[in-house]
Amino acid sequence: MRPSVLVWFGLAACVGATACTRDPDCDGGHPLFGGRCLDLAGSVASRWGFAPEAVHVADLDADGAADLIAASPAAGAVTVVWGGKDMSSGTATTWSVAAAIDGLAVVDLDGDGRLDVVTAAPEDDALAVLRNRGARELAPAELLPTLLPGPTAPRAVDLDGHGAPELVTLHRDDHSLAVLGADKPLIALEVGLGPVALADGDFDGDGRRDLAVALAEEAAVQLVRGDGAGGLELGPRHPVGVAPFAVVAGDFDGDGAQDLATADALADAVSVLYGDGAGRLRARTTWPTDPDPRALVAVDGGPEGHVLYVLSYQTSTLQRLDLRRGVDQVGATRERAAALAAGDLDGDGRPELVFASRSARELGRAVPDAPGFSLAPRWETGPARRAFPLDLDDDGHDEIAVVPADAEDAVVDLDRTATLQLWRGDVGEVTDIDLSPLPRVDAVVVAELDDLPGRELVAWSYGKLVILAEDGDGWAPGELLEVPGLASVLVVDRDRDGRQELLLRRSFVSGSRLDHVELAGDGTLRELASREFDGGLGPVAPVDLGGAAPQALLLVAGNQLRLDDGGDEPRTIALDGVGAVVEFALHDLDDDGRLDAILCTGVGMLRVDDLLGESPGEPTRIDDNGCSQLDLHDFDGDERLDILAERSDSSGGATRNTLTLWLRSETGGWTRLASQSLPASAGRTRVVRLDDDSWLDLLVDEIDQPARVYDMSFGTAIADEPVFTGDLGYRFTDLDGDGALDLLGLGRGLAVAHGDGQGGFSPVQQRALGDLLPGAERIWSAAVDDLDHDGDAEMIVVAQRAEGWRSDLRVLDLGRAAAPDDPPPLELPRVFTQLALADVDGDRALDLFAWGGVPDPQYALLRGDGRGHFADPTWTPIALEGTAPNVRPIDLDGDGRLDLLAHQSDGLVLHRGLGDGRFAAPSLWNALRSGGFAGVADLDRDGLRDLAMLVSGGLVALHGRTGGSASRPAVLFADASAGAVVDLDGDGQLEILAGTGDALHIGRRDLDGRTSFVRHDLERGGLSGILTADFDGDGLLDLGLRSGAGVTVVRQRP
């Protein structure tokens, strides 16, 4: 009997008897054809996400070198970065712990001489203990119930003086602390509202351990006296600043009594409580800090006493607080830090400082006494909407022009006209300039627009502009000019005749426009040239191309650099591997007479030499961290331009601007100084010169805020350097040939977890990429399969070099580092070359298909011989968009040949495969411009393949039509955020899987053509993707439900 007949029979049986939905063995699961079951109740969750919010330093593997232990609360995972001589091994292990975790304690709980790891599992109302088995192995998490629900902030404290320390937890909703001893709950004690942090010490001098609890909602520290036998009672409560988020203990003044310090988030201060040794206060001091301090560590500075390091959550600045002198050093971490810890990382007997960055998935080290600069607040303006520098009197010193804030949002006054205030650094008075008839003003520039004596002031707001002429008494306004869409104005002298013109940047719904205009004799603007652009228009700068030619314009349009030299079309300057460009600064950095550029891009801050030449230089990366604004100035007076890079950061629900100064060295390299950071919302920072002192000043302009002026000066500061990154991209593949899928993470490191055949995975082992691929910095793409059929997977990767701006095709062997006698790397034409394994030429052997995007999109077929060898590539041009084109090799037309489906700006474009490694001319398959792939199948059973896509409206189907196109999207499941379409059970009918965050919906198309869904609530929300694969190696497709934390595997059982 043919399979199709069997399938039909099975369907008929199901429909007739509904036996398929009454399977008693599928309780809590989803019944499938043939009595099989998706075992949702028995799903296995594995977590490996790295977004650390707690960090601890301890020698966990007892090798004499400190390790870093980090907890990632939302991911529910604990990661240990194994220390080496300089913490740069990049070797780490991640254990899946619980749905959510909080805090860390490292303690020998079982007396075996090995440190165990403890974290709280608030959603399980338990503590999770990972016992240390030695040899860098921790046992799977053991959950120990706590006396009260929702434990947080675990701390190991020996309260009874014998045996293992007790574990103390805080319980915010119960306003209590609880103690767990010898694996059983001992005690709970109500301490007050908002317990958030714990410290311990002998605060009353009785030789017994006491506790100090920071009460965030009571602005106090509650002391809890220990009786030495495990009993606790409330002691004195000491007021501190509002919202103490951290508390640390130590003998800060060396008097033998324990003291306390708190980080008071809403007081912008650290409170230091000096104890008298009897539980009372001898003295109290308060030290102002940067805004919103939330983390605190005390470091014993030796003979000089303790110093405190304070972390501002708002600005992510670290401040060193000398308790005799106050804050003496400051520096910002360039990635927002969430937690601090101190420990002797390098074995020199002195503690170092480490921080954890949740948003950057990074651990880093803070280095005091590093070269840096400081910012001293100097003065600020009155209430302002905007502010900008303006050298109105042409004396070489900037004035600060301020658009004053007024009551216009309370009362609408149609007759209001605009004024501008001029604030000067050296005088206390403010000058007002009447800008009427302009009703309101966004900004002002000063220019020489005519041949008459005196300069002109050009003021504008959206759609309106007025030019004021300088006369003996001030500024005489011209007529109000309507310029629809006017967004900003730039002064240029493109013809270099000494009489300046204006560039008007105009913004419309349909796109942008740049008008080059000059002032006519009648006071109107005469258009000299105009250029229209699709999308938004970014920075614009005039550039001299040499000779007598008028100045060209370099600009950013559609995130691309374009050079407008007055020809028919502006020329796009496409740079290999450089995606979106948001800002540029031009200067002849190498003195070769050609303009070089510093670029803020999506892949960091780059330098490109000879940017405007026919073949611009290869980008070199100055900084992995990106930037949003650039200022080139000679900050150190060595007559070389340095870079002040600004970066806006709104991660973690707080806004700041980070400033990093790169000094240019004599050899042309760049030296990064410690960064600084300022609280900010929308706005920008500008370097200004307000006076004749040797240093520049900094103007911080925030929309609707007073403008602030800072003095900049060199000095020592706290620098940051990354130690470990866990930011990898993960995929599933059978690496060891056991049939079960393994987990493979690739990026700046390489991570592997082996599937256990039951839907679970071993702990994730991460290694530094350089250990396996010397000279490689990052893997951008990979093709993994058992290419030579030896049972183990081979990995071919696109690896970007650590030096230079190139990528190579390299073979990666997980078992050993690349050696000099390995096949030589194949240099790739594009940095972001992407790979796929597929039988493109129809010879039943896997080929390697590679493609890359702009500036010269091309693809190559590396024909495979079925034994793991591939022919050399021949690169062929292909019409693809973007630096990293979104392309999926897929047989969409069902002719047995692999096609390429590309997401492009005009929709889904199909490059039909010709079966020999070539492709036909592209054709638009569907106008859908965005969406994620969810499956390909004949959804409507018309014999043509359809595409399931995830779009903002949910899971949709694009039904293939005869003639090579597709219908308009038809909704399969509205509001789905994840989806897949697949025949899970092999019955010839498709399952439609839709995820809505906290639920999985499984649908089947009924015989009448309608699709009915069954909803399954998920224990844990955050479902972001659905994979279908045989995870356990039993030959049946399973589900992998992806979230930011990891994956939950739902197995299909017979």
Next chain:
Amino acid sequence: MTRTVLLAAALGLACDPLPPVRHEGVHVRVAPDPGLELCGGTLAHMDDFVARVSAEFGVDPPTGDDRFTYYWLDPEDFGRRTPCPDAVAGCAVYDGVYSKVAPLDHELVHSVSFAYGVGPQIFVEGLARAYEGLEAWRSPQPERPRDVWKFVGSNWIAPLDYDVAGAFTSWLIARFGLDEFLSMYAGLGLVAREGAIDRAFERHFDVGLDRAIDDFTADGDCLHEHADPKLSECGAPEVAWDGEYVAEYRRLACDQDDAVGPYYGGDVVVMRSLVVPVEATYDIAVITDDPALAPALAISLFPCSQCGTDLAVTVTAGERITARLGAGRYSLRLHGTARREARIGWALTRRRDDGPH
């Protein structure tokens, strides 16, 4: 007559059973559909609001059997179960309020104003709009058109612009006094048109409708959030402080006794008032311990002086701003989400005015 017609309409249309009363307040009883839960302070807020509006309008707040009954209903079949059109958020028919949301103070103003009868729609809705307060709005809404003539003759809500009605009504009350306005209003019927309104204006305000509208149009418009006396918001418990620094860090959740909500389903508001002793520049910081909730958490400060020049200020968690605050009383509200409990902290610090030197 009007009352009879409206009651008959209510009884005739509201044929589906309405839910029983579940919350008994002093002036308001609330009957929510199953599954709808008031935040902990909402009933007390409704009582407070009705008491304050009643006092303002010079009527006794309802007590005992005369209390207003607030039916909080599932939007699904709202129009079928109530005398309200399906498209509205709620409506009031004397002591009965039917609403898809809770609280909806606008409808409670209607119930109080029924003591003065039912005037033309522009003043029925204008009065409710003028006194409804801030609901869960965090910041003033943008300016809107002010064409009163277009709506003077409206005898049904559909074509009526509530902002125009509210702004005009607020202006009339500010210009001629609430007592005179209510006296004028009480003399008009539901279907009074331009002529009748004009005559009533002449009689009570000594100016005709033309002149009143011209004067209103010529005056600077005052946004609703500034014109509204914000009776509950500005009468909320006053925060004690020394004028230099005040800060608070607290839980913010729908189940708390001072939490009002959930409004349209997602908001919770805690109302306070704060007196700024002297005009000065202040730093305002708002924080939370849960970054994912930061966009949903904020504080707002609205000046209680009606149509003055002081600005409203809204600060979202994670932000810190500097604002010039004029002396006087402000409505200080904490904003959060009704769906998840959160912690919010805020601090207000007076700063030394510092210019160039």
